[in-house]
Amino acid sequence: MSEISTDLVRHLASLARIDLSEGELQSLTGELAQIVDSIAKVSEVATPDVPATSHPIPLRNVFRPDEVRPSLTVEQALSGAPEREGDRFKVSAILDEEQ
Amino acid sequence: MAKDKLLDFDKAIELYEPVLGFEVHVELNTKTKMFCGCANAFGQGANTNTCPTCLGLPGGLPQVNEKAIESSIRLGLALGCEIAENCRFARKQYFYPDLAKNFQTSQYDEPIAFDGELTLELASGREITVQIERAHMEEDAGKLTHVGGATGRIQGAEYSLVDFNRGGVPLVEIVTKIIEGAEADAPEVGRAYVGAIRDIVRALGVSNARMEEGNIRCDANVSLRPRGSTVLGTRTETKNVNSLRSVERAVRYEIQRQAAILEAGGTITQETRHWHEDTGTTSAGRPKSDADDYRYFPEPDLVPVAPSREWVEELRATLPEPPMARRKRLREAWGFTALEFQDVVNGELLDAVEATVAAGASPADARKWWTGELTRIANARGVAADTLVTPQQVAELSGLIASGELTDRLARQVLEGVIAGEGSPAEVVEKRGLKVVSDDGALIAAIDEALAAQPDVLAKIQDGKVQAAGAVIGAVMKAMKGQADAARVRELILERAGQ
Numbered sequence: 183m184s185e186i187s188t189d190l191v192r193h194l195a196s197l198a199r200i201d202l203s204e205g206e207l208q209s210l211t212g213e214l215a216q217i218v219d220s221i222a223k224v225s226e227v228a229t230p231d232v233p234a235t236s237h238p239i240p241l242r243n244v245f246r247p248d249e250v251r252p253s254l255t256v257e258q259a260l261s262g263a264p265e266r267e268g269d270r271f272k273v274s275a276i277l278d279e280e281q
Numbered sequence: 282m283a284k285d286k287l288l289d290f291d292k293a294i295e296l297y298e299p300v301l302g303f304e305v306h307v308e309l310n311t312k313t314k315m316f317c318g319c320a321n322a323f324g325q326g327a328n329t330n331t332c333p334t335c336l337g338l339p340g341g342l343p344q345v346n347e348k349a350i351e352s353s354i355r356l357g358l359a360l361g362c363e364i365a366e367n368c369r370f371a372r373k374q375y376f377y378p379d380l381a382k383n384f385q386t387s388q389y390d391e392p393i394a395f396d397g398e399l400t401l402e403l404a405s406g407r408e409i410t411v412q413i414e415r416a417h418m419e420e421d422a423g424k425l426t427h428v429g430g431a432t433g434r435i436q437g438a439e440y441s442l443v444d445f446n447r448g449g450v451p452l453v454e455i456v457t458k459i460i461e462g463a464e465a466d467a468p469e470v471g472r473a474y475v476g477a478i479r480d481i482v483r484a485l486g487v488s489n490a491r492m493e494e495g496n497i498r499c500d501a502n503v504s505l506r507p508r509g510s511t512v513l514g515t516r517t518e519t520k521n522v523n524s525l526r527s528v529e530r531a532v533r534y535e536i537q538r539q540a541a542i543l544e545a546g547g548t549i550t551q552e553t554r555h556w557h558e559d560t561g562t563t564s565a566g567r568p569k570s571d572a573d574d575y576r577y578f579p580e581p582d583l584v585p586v587a588p589s590r591e592w593v594e595e596l597r598a599t600l601p602e603p604p605m606a607r608r609k610r611l612r613e614a615w616g617f618t619a620l621e622f623q624d625v626v627n628g629e630l631l632d633a634v635e636a637t638v639a640a641g642a643s644p645a646d647a648r649k650w651w652t653g654e655l656t657r658i659a660n661a662r663g664v665a666a667d668t669l670v671t672p673q674q675v676a677e678l679s680g681l682i683a684s685g686e687l688t689d690r691l692a693r694q695v696l697e698g699v700i701a702g703e704g705s706p707a708e709v710v711e712k713r714g715l716k717v718v719s720d721d722g723a724l725i726a727a728i729d730e731a732l733a734a735q736p737d738v739l740a741k742i743q744d745g746k747v748q749a750a751g752a753v754i755g756a757v758m759k760a761m762k763g764q765a766d767a768a769r770v771r772e773l774i775l776e777r778a779g780q
Contacts, residue, residue, distance in 0.1 A: 197574055199376050236369060236579030242587040248311050248348035251318030251332075259331045259445070262338070269327040270426070270442035273378040 186215040285562065286541040290533060291465070293505070293540030299467040300513060301460040301532065302502035305478050307453045308421060309352045310489045310496075315420045315451035316343030316386060316583075323494055327444040335449035337382030343582050345370075349418065349451040350393070352487035354588055355596050356453055357394025357416045359481050359603070367587040368393050370418070370580040378443055379422035387454075389577040392417035393586065399481075401473040402605055403466055404623070411474055412458040423448035459513070467503075467536060472529035475499050479525075480604035483632075492524050493665075499528055503535040505543060514539070515549040519563050522556045531556050534563055611635060615644035624652045628666065636672030642679040650675050654693060658700065669700050678706040690763050691715050717766050724757065724770060728777055731756040742778040750774045 188211045195202045202210065253259075256269050265272040288296075314321050317334035333341035354364055371389035397413035424447050429439030455478060463470040479497050483490040490496050504516035517539070522531045539549050553566035602610075611631065612622045615638070625634050630651045637647035651666060655675070659666035678695060681687040687695060687710065698709035710716055731753045732739045741749035750771055757770050 193574075197374070197376075197576065236581055237584050239584070241584040242367070244345065244584050245347035245350065246318070246344040248313050248346050249318065250313050250320045253319045253330050253332050254336075256326065256328050259328045259336060267428075267442055269329075270444050271328070271378075273441050273443060275429075275438050275440055276378065276425075276427075 297505035362394035362397035387419035640676035
């Protein structure tokens with residue numbers, strides 16, 4: 183059985199800054215539990231001789247030379263901004279502090 | 282803000298052992314950002330160096346900057362670290378508008394460098410070795426400007442503006458193990474440690490290392506352990522202490538503040554603290570638990586970095602002389618007293634003096650110009666002395682004095698011209714007509730005039746009271762608009778007076 187509890191989903195929602203109603207919490211708990219259970223099936227076939235991986239292709243040391251490439255124009259960069267002031271993105275007041 | 286109660290520093294040290302820890306972020310000076318080809322440049326128009334990758338737009342894919350890896354490995358080696366045979370990047374999730382992706386690409390359990398050490402030399406001559414836990418690679422965040430509210434601070438701001446030029450700039454974060462045994466030297470250890478990191482990254486050439494531009498940023502962890510106890514006290518983390526002097530002050534302040542709380546029977550709250558440069562105080566930030574939930578996981582868009590041992594050894598061979606060894610060598614070569622040398626080091630003028638000596642000036646002259654006139658002007662303008670003129674210009678100026686073409690006083694005027702961008706010292710001499718009047722005829726004419734105007738002085742000199750010549754020297758120098766060699770004028774006066 184999955185370890186996804188309503189409390190865990192509530193915690194994740196607060197980390198992700200998502201407001202969830204009690205109903206949504208209940209249904210998401212069930213859905214997430216199902217997803218986690220499905221993925222957990224992988225561990226049933228993975229044996230200790232299969233190394234953990236974070237990438238599907240066994241590559242290492244893929245680097246880019248330190249050469250400047252063209253950036254977006256300021257207008258392009260800001261084109262998706264919900265709000266701007268001058269050439270900067272405008273965001274609502276931040277209550278918490280920087281990390 | 283309520284004023285913190287502070288315990289006397291010596292009393293605090295008598296009762297508690299300070300335990301320190303530092304996290305220093307070093308911005309690398311690569312041409313481009315960590316994961317994209319946008320320029321890594323300071324002071325440009327807002328949002329001019331961005332692309333879909335560093336803006337976190339859908340479809341943006343990171344690509345690792347090879348030079349940043351190289352710089353990180355060299356820095357790790359210079360700190361005496363092991364270099365990982367295999368390491369990965371990880372996503373550190375947090376929501377904050379200075380990171381458009383909502384995660385920072387960092388390293389978690391597999392830093393590129395680990396287990397190093399750095400020996401510091403304190404002013405007293407005491408040496409203390411700091412253990413380095415790790416140095417890992419990550420990307421910088423964008424720059425926020427808080428608008429509205431009284432102080433431009435986050436508290437009370439109405440909204441904030443974001444410039445992502447700095448977002449994605451490569452950083453190396455260097456984390457120490459806990460530092461014990463610093464005792465009353467704790468504040469100085471903080472300063473010396475951050476100073477040593479700065480000297481190392483500067484010597485390596487991997488960072489511009491300008492603290493005032495945020496190239497090096499320090500978070501200082503301080504806790505107090507009651508004498509006789511073996512249990513570590515609760516720590517605070519003072520964020521973004523960004524000058525050497527501030528590190529020293531912040532550590533001292535936290536020791537005194539925490540000691541006062543503990544003495545009054547209170548407990549320390551584990552939290553981040555803000556450093557206030559203007560008042561020299563810290564204030565509470567956010568509560569910090571050891572289990573901050575960043576939900577790290579390996580970055581799936583990047584493959585592991587596995588530096589070959591050959592590459593690591595190649596890079597080790599490029600390491601410069603360690604700064605501490607270099608200081609010892611230069612001090613001996615220049616023959617400075619401890620105090621004179623300390624002046625140069627504290628003024629951050631070692632490179633400037635060394636380059637000036639290399640350009641032909643005597644060590645004493647180089648030191649005199651940099652720690653004297655240039656430092657005075659730089660302080661008045663609030664800039665670093667080595668941004669005013671080049672070592673070559675100082676050496677040239679010093680040469681013009683040595684050859685008698687300029688007096689000290691004229692040289693200072695020439696220096697003004699050089700700083701104002703009027704050209705090399707020789708060019709400024711030419712343009713401003715500042716050459717020493719070495720035409721004895723002109724000097725003698727001025728002397729005769731001055732002697733005629735002050736007949737009593739002439740009598741005194743002739744009477745053997747040669748110090749009376751001073752009044753005449755002054756008059757002649759004035760007539761020559763300062764452009765005469767006072768020693769030569771004195772000689773000529775005595776000659777004219779028949780002495």
